[in-house]
Amino acid sequence: MPFFINIRLPDKSSLLLEIEKEWTTDKLKEEISTKTKHLDKNSIKIIFCGQEISGEETLKGYDLGENSTLHVIEVKSAGETAKIFGPAAGIQREIAGEGRRVKYFVYCKAVCGSVQPGKLRVRCKLCKDGAITLEREPRGWMDVLRQNVIGITCHTKDCTGNKAEFYFKCGQHSSVDDYDAVVLNLVCTNTTDAVCLTCGDISDPVLKFPCAVQHIMCLECFREYCLSKLNERGFQAHPEYGYTVACPAGCEDSLIQESHHFRIMGNEQYSRYQQFGAEEWVLKERGVLCPAPGCGQGWITNDSGRRLQCSEPQGCGMVFCAECREAYHEGECDLASIQQGAIASINSADLSQTQQDRLQSLDTIHKTTKSCPKCSTPVERSGGCMHMHCIRCKHEWCWLCLIEWNSECQSDHWFGDNPLNNPLNYHIEFID
Known part of the structure; x- marks a missing residue:
C-alpha cells in the first residue's frame, strides 16, 4: 500500500515522495534522482534514524511510516562507503x-x-x-x-x-x-508471559520495576497502586528522582526514576501528584504552605515572625499566623477560640446557600478534627490508637497531648486516656 514520506535533501529542501515498502533501495534512489534532476543516484546515500538504507533489500525491514523523514547525503566519490549503525x-x-x-x-x-x-x-x-x-x-x-x-x-x-x-x-x-x-x-513487551505481581494475570504491555528481581505489574494494577500510594501520601521524596514510589514487594533499589510513568494515573491525578510533590519539597525545606482553602501556595521564608502573608500575584494575599495557621491575630494562639470566634462572627443570614453549606462544613471540621502540631493540617481520628501520622508532613504526634509521639505517650495512653482501655494495664485472674 503506497504512503508518503519526507525526503530531506542536502540543500535543506524537502521532497514529499509516495513510496511502497516493496521498493528496493535502488528504486528509491532512482525516484529521488528523477524528482530532483540534479542528484545522481550513484552519488547519494539515504539515512534513516542513523542507519544507511542500502543494497538490494526492500524497505520492509525499516520502521517507515506515514510522513517518516529520510535524509539524503552526497558522497565525495562513487566508491565511498561508511559503516552506519541503527540506533535501536x-x-x-x-x-x-x-x-x-x-x-x-x-x-x-x-x-x-x-x-x-x-x-x-x-x-x-x-x-x-x-x-x-x-x-x-x-x-x-x-x-x-x-x-x-x-x-x-x-x-x-x-x-x-x-x-x-x-x-x-x-x-x-x-x-x-x-x-x-x-x-x-520501564514499560515493555511481556515477552515471557510473566504474571502480574498483584492480580496474577498475564497482560501486555507491563511495567517492570528496576529491582534485582524485576517484578512485573500490569498497567492497570500499577495505576491502582500509584493511586493508593498517592491518596495515603505514600510517595517518597528522593533528591535525584523526585516524588516517586518503589516496588510494592519492598525490594531495595527499586525506585522509579522517570516521573512520567505516573501519568498512567490520568491528568487529574497526575496534577495531584505534582502538587503533593511540590508540598513535600517545601515542607522538607522547612517552608510554608498557605492555609487558605484552594490556595496552597508554598514558599521558603527567612522571616522568623508570626505574621506571614501569602505573596501575590501567585498567591491569594492571605495574612495568617505562622504558629496556628489561622488568620493573623494578636496575642497567644488559642486555636479553638480563634476558629469558633471566626465562625461565630459570621452572620449566616447574609450568606448564600452555597456559602452556608461551606460554613457548616468548616464548623464540622473544627469540631471533629485536631490540627497537626507541625503543619496544622486538620486530622480526624475515627478510631484506633492515639499515635497519629500526618499524611502531609509525616509528623508523628499524640492525639491527646498534641506533642511529638514519645515513649511516655505509648506507655500511658497508647489506646486512650482511660487506663482500662490500655491492654498493658489489664489484670487477668484465673478462677478455678
Whole structure:
C-alpha cells in the first residue's frame, strides 16, 4: 500500500515522495534522482534514524511510516562507503524475547494522552538534524537515556556537532511534528508471559520495576497502586528522582526514576501528584504552605515572625499566623477560640446557600478534627490508637497531648486516656 514520506535533501529542501515498502533501495534512489534532476543516484546515500538504507533489500525491514523523514547525503566519490549503525539494535537485544516483536513505549501528551508504542529516533545534538552517522550503535538503555555518550559524524553543512541525541516519537500518528514523546523505559513487551505481581494475570504491555528481581505489574494494577500510594501520601521524596514510589514487594533499589510513568494515573491525578510533590519539597525545606482553602501556595521564608502573608500575584494575599495557621491575630494562639470566634462572627443570614453549606462544613471540621502540631493540617481520628501520622508532613504526634509521639505517650495512653482501655494495664485472674 503506497504512503508518503519526507525526503530531506542536502540543500535543506524537502521532497514529499509516495513510496511502497516493496521498493528496493535502488528504486528509491532512482525516484529521488528523477524528482530532483540534479542528484545522481550513484552519488547519494539515504539515512534513516542513523542507519544507511542500502543494497538490494526492500524497505520492509525499516520502521517507515506515514510522513517518516529520510535524509539524503552526497558522497565525495562513487566508491565511498561508511559503516552506519541503527540506533535501536543494542536496546532491542537488551529487552528482546523469543518469537515476539519488542516495542518501545511512550506517554504521548500532545495527541493521544495515553501510553502508546513509540519510535526511537536520533539526531545531531547541536543542529538537531538527522543526517548523521553513528560511531557505534547503542548497547542499552543507558546509552540512549544519558547525554553525550555516543559520537557522530554530522553531514549537515558547517555543523561541528559530534554527539548523538536520541529521542522518541509516538507511533500512533505523524512524526513530522516538533513534539517529542517521553519514553517509559520501564514499560515493555511481556515477552515471557510473566504474571502480574498483584492480580496474577498475564497482560501486555507491563511495567517492570528496576529491582534485582524485576517484578512485573500490569498497567492497570500499577495505576491502582500509584493511586493508593498517592491518596495515603505514600510517595517518597528522593533528591535525584523526585516524588516517586518503589516496588510494592519492598525490594531495595527499586525506585522509579522517570516521573512520567505516573501519568498512567490520568491528568487529574497526575496534577495531584505534582502538587503533593511540590508540598513535600517545601515542607522538607522547612517552608510554608498557605492555609487558605484552594490556595496552597508554598514558599521558603527567612522571616522568623508570626505574621506571614501569602505573596501575590501567585498567591491569594492571605495574612495568617505562622504558629496556628489561622488568620493573623494578636496575642497567644488559642486555636479553638480563634476558629469558633471566626465562625461565630459570621452572620449566616447574609450568606448564600452555597456559602452556608461551606460554613457548616468548616464548623464540622473544627469540631471533629485536631490540627497537626507541625503543619496544622486538620486530622480526624475515627478510631484506633492515639499515635497519629500526618499524611502531609509525616509528623508523628499524640492525639491527646498534641506533642511529638514519645515513649511516655505509648506507655500511658497508647489506646486512650482511660487506663482500662490500655491492654498493658489489664489484670487477668484465673478462677478455678
